[in-house]
Amino acid sequence: MQTKSSSSHRYHERSDLEVLNTFNSDVEKGLTAEEVARRLEQYGFNELEIKQGKPAWLRLLLQFHQPLLYILLIAGAIKALLGSWTNAGVIWGVTMINAVIGFIQESKAEEAIASLSKAVTTEATVIRDNSTIEIPSRDLVPGDIVLLVSGDKVPGDLRLLRVRNLQIDESALTGESLPVTKSVSPLPAETTLAERTNMAYTGSFVTFGQGKGIVVATSEATEVGKISQSLDKRVNLNTPLTRKFTKFSQTLLYVILALATLTFTIGIGQGESWVYMFEAAVALAVSAIPEGLPAVVTITLAIGVNRMAKRNAIIRKLSAVEALGSATVICSDKTGTLTENQMTVQSIYAGEEQYSVSGGGYSPKGEISCDLQEPHSHQSIDTLSPVLEDCLKAGLLCNDSHLEARHGDWIVVGDPTEGALIAAGAKAGLSQAALNNAMPRLDVIPFESEFQYMATLHRNGEESQSERVIYVKGSVEAILSRSQYQLQHNGQRVSIDRAFIEQKVETMAEQGLRVLAFAKKEVNRYQHSLNHEDIERELIFLGLQGMIDPPRPEAIAAIDNCQSAGIRVKMITGDHLATAKAIAQRMGIKSGEKVLAFSGQELSQMDTSTLVKTVEEGSVFARVAPAQKLQLVEALQSQGEIVAMTGDGVNDAPALKQADIGIAMGKGGTDVARDAADMLLTDDNFASIEAAVEEGRTVYQNLRKAIAFLLPVNGGESMTILISALLARDLPILSLQVLWLNMINSVTMTVPLAFEPKTPGLMQKPPRDPQQPLLTKRLLRRILLISLFNWMLIFGIFEWAKTTTGNIAIARTMAIQALVAARIVYLLSISSLGMSLVSRFRSHSTLITNTPIIVIGIVTAIILQILFSQWGLMNSLFNTAPLNGYQWLICLLPMLPMIPVAFFANCLDSPQS
Numbered sequence: 001m002q003t004k005s006s007s008s009h010r011y012h013e014r015s016d017l018e019v020l021n022t023f024n025s026d027v028e029k030g031l032t033a034e035e036v037a038r039r040l041e042q043y044g045f046n047e048l049e050i051k052q053g054k055p056a057w058l059r060l061l062l063q064f065h066q067p068l069l070y071i072l073l074i075a076g077a078i079k080a081l082l083g084s085w086t087n088a089g090v091i092w093g094v095t096m097i098n099a100v101i102g103f104i105q106e107s108k109a110e111e112a113i114a115s116l117s118k119a120v121t122t123e124a125t126v127i128r129d130n131s132t133i134e135i136p137s138r139d140l141v142p143g144d145i146v147l148l149v150s151g152d153k154v155p156g157d158l159r160l161l162r163v164r165n166l167q168i169d170e171s172a173l174t175g176e177s178l179p180v181t182k183s184v185s186p187l188p189a190e191t192t193l194a195e196r197t198n199m200a201y202t203g204s205f206v207t208f209g210q211g212k213g214i215v216v217a218t219s220e221a222t223e224v225g226k227i228s229q230s231l232d233k234r235v236n237l238n239t240p241l242t243r244k245f246t247k248f249s250q251t252l253l254y255v256i257l258a259l260a261t262l263t264f265t266i267g268i269g270q271g272e273s274w275v276y277m278f279e280a281a282v283a284l285a286v287s288a289i290p291e292g293l294p295a296v297v298t299i300t301l302a303i304g305v306n307r308m309a310k311r312n313a314i315i316r317k318l319s320a321v322e323a324l325g326s327a328t329v330i331c332s333d334k335t336g337t338l339t340e341n342q343m344t345v346q347s348i349y350a351g352e353e354q355y356s357v358s359g360g361g362y363s364p365k366g367e368i369s370c371d372l373q374e375p376h377s378h379q380s381i382d383t384l385s386p387v388l389e390d391c392l393k394a395g396l397l398c399n400d401s402h403l404e405a406r407h408g409d410w411i412v413v414g415d416p417t418e419g420a421l422i423a424a425g426a427k428a429g430l431s432q433a434a435l436n437n438a439m440p441r442l443d444v445i446p447f448e449s450e451f452q453y454m455a456t457l458h459r460n461g462e463e464s465q466s467e468r469v470i471y472v473k474g475s476v477e478a479i480l481s482r483s484q485y486q487l488q489h490n491g492q493r494v495s496i497d498r499a500f501i502e503q504k505v506e507t508m509a510e511q512g513l514r515v516l517a518f519a520k521k522e523v524n525r526y527q528h529s530l531n532h533e534d535i536e537r538e539l540i541f542l543g544l545q546g547m548i549d550p551p552r553p554e555a556i557a558a559i560d561n562c563q564s565a566g567i568r569v570k571m572i573t574g575d576h577l578a579t580a581k582a583i584a585q586r587m588g589i590k591s592g593e594k595v596l597a598f599s600g601q602e603l604s605q606m607d608t609s610t611l612v613k614t615v616e617e618g619s620v621f622a623r624v625a626p627a628q629k630l631q632l633v634e635a636l637q638s639q640g641e642i643v644a645m646t647g648d649g650v651n652d653a654p655a656l657k658q659a660d661i662g663i664a665m666g667k668g669g670t671d672v673a674r675d676a677a678d679m680l681l682t683d684d685n686f687a688s689i690e691a692a693v694e695e696g697r698t699v700y701q702n703l704r705k706a707i708a709f710l711l712p713v714n715g716g717e718s719m720t721i722l723i724s725a726l727l728a729r730d731l732p733i734l735s736l737q738v739l740w741l742n743m744i745n746s747v748t749m750t751v752p753l754a755f756e757p758k759t760p761g762l763m764q765k766p767p768r769d770p771q772q773p774l775l776t777k778r779l780l781r782r783i784l785l786i787s788l789f790n791w792m793l794i795f796g797i798f799e800w801a802k803t804t805t806g807n808i809a810i811a812r813t814m815a816i817q818a819l820v821a822a823r824i825v826y827l828l829s830i831s832s833l834g835m836s837l838v839s840r841f842r843s844h845s846t847l848i849t850n851t852p853i854i855v856i857g858i859v860t861a862i863i864l865q866i867l868f869s870q871w872g873l874m875n876s877l878f879n880t881a882p883l884n885g886y887q888w889l890i891c892l893l894p895m896l897p898m899i900p901v902a903f904f905a906n907c908l909d910s911p912q913s
Contacts, residue, residue, distance in 0.1 A: 158213030325696020350543030351387030512582020566766030716790025
């Protein structure tokens with residue numbers, strides 16, 4: 001008998017009697033109340049365990065576990081020990097803001113397991129003590145006999161014992177887009193999860209028929225439970241951005257400590273007082289730390305989040321914005337993301353004619369046209385041929401479903417396949433309701449997997465003695481074997497040509513279409529009932545209808561854009577291999593010039609190295625189990641790929657959490673998938689992923705601009721303080737003035753860069769190398785050049801002003817104002833405003849295409865700098881002094897040499913350099 005951690009994966013190969021004996025249960029009487037109580041104590045309640053995460057206080061403290069924040073915390077502590085509480089307060093304020101943002105984001109991630117638990121809570125109808133009763137699903141135990149009817153949610157993993165036309169929607173678990181017809185016969189041991197037709201799994205829905213099964217697994221032992229366990233074990237991986245910032249912060253930490261130690265040691269060796277050198281070392285450390293960078297990064301990412309939300313992509317974690325922009329592979333589910341998630345008839349063969357059906361989904365909009373000899377040529381038809389009309393009628397009358405218009409959309413109430421048949425009839429002008437009134441149903445043989453068909457008996461007219469006709473729909477094999485005749489285009493009956501029809505079926509199947517066959521039989525007008533003998537022979541074959549869940553047109557364009565951007569798209573689905581391959585062919589998801597497809601069974605037989613190679617080369621992976629989706633993501637990551645993974649079902653959650661960026665469906669997705677993901681698509685459309693990739697790349701572009709703007713001022717400040725300290729000269733800039741520049745001025749002028757629009761051709765460039773450091777050689781050359789200029793500027797203006805005025809406060813104030821003036825020119829050189837101004841000058845155009853936010857940032861910075869030097873309160877707080885008109889003019893002069901320096905820096909940072 002099962003233990004708490006046991007699995008139901010072996011029960012599909014056992015007979016029903018063996019399974020009943022294993023659990024010591026009776027199919028008619030069920031378990032006794034005493035046995036239920038004993039098993040409930042042994043196995044616990046049928047609910048997923050919600051494991052407690054780290055306490056809130058610990059998660060908050062862990063937000064400070066970052067090298068850059070170590071530097072800030074240490075610097076703040078030293079300033080506090082020296083009595084500089086203002087400096088310490090500013091530094092600690094920055095660290096606290098970053099920690100709170102990270103804490104809020106992490107708190108949301110713990111909701112995944114709780115949502116999974118809600119997803120499987122339901123009522124169950126069971127047999128106990130020879131009575132049928134309803135109980136909460138949490139009270140279910142292994143060995144319980146469960147009854148299933150249409151509309152039920154399966155309460156536990158069941159081995160089915162009895163079925164009658166039972167169909168179950170398992171899409172959330174297996175990815176199979178259509179309900180699965182169930183049976184009771186034992187299956188081979190190697191049968192994959194999606195093909196275990198004698199099993200019913202927790203959380204799936206009964207769409208049709210009835211069934212009875214024995215509970216073989218509850219709580220964590222169910223297939224959903226195993227997903228819960230793997231979710232719980234998954235750690236939130238760092239994104240490329242956080243990995244690069246960690247590495248940058250570690251490097252910066254070592255550089256700062258080395259320079260501060262060197263400064264202090266050399267100064268003491270030269271006979272300077274340790275108090276002066278210690279202050280200089282602290283000032284150097286503070287000047288080297290880009291205090292404004294964490295705030296700017298957060299703001300830039302937040303703006304990216306807002307932009308993505310306008311394009312139907314909701315971001316749950318800020319760092320995921322950049323991660324998506326650097327994605328090298330997108331693994332997409334098929335149903336609902338790449339396709340419409342609505343079965344649609346696209347091809348009809350009737351009366352020796354081939355027809356195409358336009359329109360998608362269950363909407364009646366569309367038309368039926370006749371295929372011509374030339375490829376992809378069609379001719380509209382004014383009237384339906386008798387055979388085509390009869391074929392469509394068969395699909396409408398031999399049908400237990402109907403369509404409803406809700407909130408502007410057409411939905412199917414019943415089976416998706418039958419919904420597609422109703423929509424096809426409506427496109428031809430046929431009404432299901434009108435036909436049912438004109439040809440009332442007298443009897444029905446429901447679809448059974450044993451016979452592979454459904455049949456209905458109808459009276460062709462209102463009078464009781466009207467003619468009777470039987471309509472039959474089902475698998476091609478079932479219908480053709482019972483058909484003796486077929487109808488020509490003019491309605492004339494001839495002997496059936498099975499070989500030719502089978503060839504048509506094969507052609508339609510190669511297009512990924514699911515093909516149903518239709519037939520009829522005219523019977524005695526006094527017949528009122530229907531049985532299998534009535535349709536064993538002499539059916540009149542009417543035609544074929546081929547249907548598919550069609551690709552989204554906008555998704556096809558989005559895939560092409562992604563591939564142009566160097567991002568490979570791979571389809572990972574639980575659907576059939578042939579269907580997935582055909583959809584991939586239509587959408588252009590290829591490996592080179594062809595679609596390279598593999599089944600889950602093929603993947604399961606590969607060793608690790610072969611699997612990794614296959615995943616790299618393949619473009620379609622069908623019939624994959626939940627664990628395999630996770631393996632596919634891990635295999636790609638092992639090769640250095642940045643993986644974006646989409647999904648909507650319970651089975652997708654572990655892979656979503658493992659991926660560098662998990663993308664869940666906001667409309668059709670389960671709570672489990674949404675809570676495990678980093679991003680939600682509000683329209684469940686692949687095209688929105690491409691839009692989010694574009695926004696992600698724009699975010700990284702703007703982050704790079706921010707770094708290029710921020711770090712040179714830190715470099716210039718650090719070089720100035722270092723050289724001044726080593727030469728035992730007055731410091732041209734004090735630590736509190738450094739904080740003003742690094743926090744107030746830098747943030748004011750850098751935040752507008754976060755609003756910069758995308759550069760032309762952004763989606764034609766390949767993804768960045770995932771191993772590329774945050775500070776590339778090109779960017780370092782730019783930063784070093786501007787840092788040298790800033791150092792010479794600060795040092796030169798300070799020495800000149802000190803010599804000419806004899807006032808060290810004025811000298812320091814002029815050095816700072818000159819630096820800010822030069823920074824304005826540098827900001828323009830890297831912004832889209834500057835590019836527009838240059839283009840305007842070259843082309844004599846009056847058009848400026850950038851956002852005016854840069855202008856607002858510059859004007860705000862100028863106002864703050866005027867207050868910084870001219871307001872008495874600021875003079876007292878920051879040790880500055882008011883400047884006269886001549887001194888202001890001197891401060892503005894460095895703007896001129898910055899123009900060629902900035903131009904040369906852009907050349908150094910260009911991709912061609």
